[in-house]
Amino acid sequence: MTIGELLKEYRITQGKNQKEFTDSGMIVSQSYYSKVEKNIHRITADSLIELLHYNNIPLDEFFGRINQNDKIQHQQVKDFNNMLVDAYYDSDVNKIKQIKELVIQSNLPDKDKKEELFWVDAWLEVLKGPKDTPNTELREKVKDKIFNLPNFNKSNVALFCNFMQFYDLDSNKIIGRRIVEQYINSKDIKIRVVLVKSF
CATH class of the missing domain: 1.10.260.40 (lambda repressor-like DNA-binding domains)
Structure with a gap:
C-alpha cells in the first residue's frame, strides 16, 4: 500500500x-x-x-x-537483542552462539544481519575470561559505536553499561558525564531506574 x-x-x-x-x-x-x-x-x-x-x-x-515487512524485521531485531541480553546475564556463551546461527539463518536484510552479527560477537567478547585473548579490533569498534552515539536513550545507557569494561576510566567518566547531563532534570522514572542500576 x-x-x-x-x-x-x-x-x-x-x-x-x-x-x-x-x-x-x-x-x-x-x-x-x-x-x-x-x-x-x-x-x-x-x-x-x-x-x-x-x-x-x-x-x-x-x-x-x-510496510509490514519493516515492522516484522524491527520486531525480529528487537527479539534477537532481548535474547542476547538474557544470554549475557546468564553468562551463557553457548546460547549466544545459537543466537548467532539464528541471525545467520534469518531473512533480515544484509545490512541488519551484519549489524546483529557484530553485536553477537561483541557480547561474546565481553564474556571472555581473563585468560582468553581479547579481540582488540572488535573492542575498539564497540567503543567507537557507543562513544559516538548522538544521545543516550534507555537502551543506549544499558548498552554502555554492559560494555563499559572495554573503556579506560577517563572515557567512562566522559560518557557518564554526558548521560548525567542529558538526564539531570529528567522526571522519567524509567531512565532514573536504569541510571541507578547502572552506576
Missing part, C-alpha cells in the same frame, strides 16, 4: 473531504494533496507528519501499515 492510498483510506474512514483533511489547505494545498492520494505527487515528511497529527493518526500505526 502506498502513502497516498493509506492517507485516502484514513480520510474516508474519518468521513472527511480533502479540504477538511488538509486543514483547509493550510498543511498542503488541496490540489497537491489530491495528487498525493492518486500517487502522482509525493508528500514531504514534514507535511505528512503534520497531516497525521492534525487528523489524530498515530505515526507508528500509520508507518506500520505502510
Whole structure:
C-alpha cells in the first residue's frame, strides 16, 4: 500500500473531504494533496507528519501499515537483542552462539544481519575470561559505536553499561558525564531506574 492510498483510506474512514483533511489547505494545498492520494505527487515528511497529527493518526500505526515487512524485521531485531541480553546475564556463551546461527539463518536484510552479527560477537567478547585473548579490533569498534552515539536513550545507557569494561576510566567518566547531563532534570522514572542500576 502506498502513502497516498493509506492517507485516502484514513480520510474516508474519518468521513472527511480533502479540504477538511488538509486543514483547509493550510498543511498542503488541496490540489497537491489530491495528487498525493492518486500517487502522482509525493508528500514531504514534514507535511505528512503534520497531516497525521492534525487528523489524530498515530505515526507508528500509520508507518506500520505502510510496510509490514519493516515492522516484522524491527520486531525480529528487537527479539534477537532481548535474547542476547538474557544470554549475557546468564553468562551463557553457548546460547549466544545459537543466537548467532539464528541471525545467520534469518531473512533480515544484509545490512541488519551484519549489524546483529557484530553485536553477537561483541557480547561474546565481553564474556571472555581473563585468560582468553581479547579481540582488540572488535573492542575498539564497540567503543567507537557507543562513544559516538548522538544521545543516550534507555537502551543506549544499558548498552554502555554492559560494555563499559572495554573503556579506560577517563572515557567512562566522559560518557557518564554526558548521560548525567542529558538526564539531570529528567522526571522519567524509567531512565532514573536504569541510571541507578547502572552506576
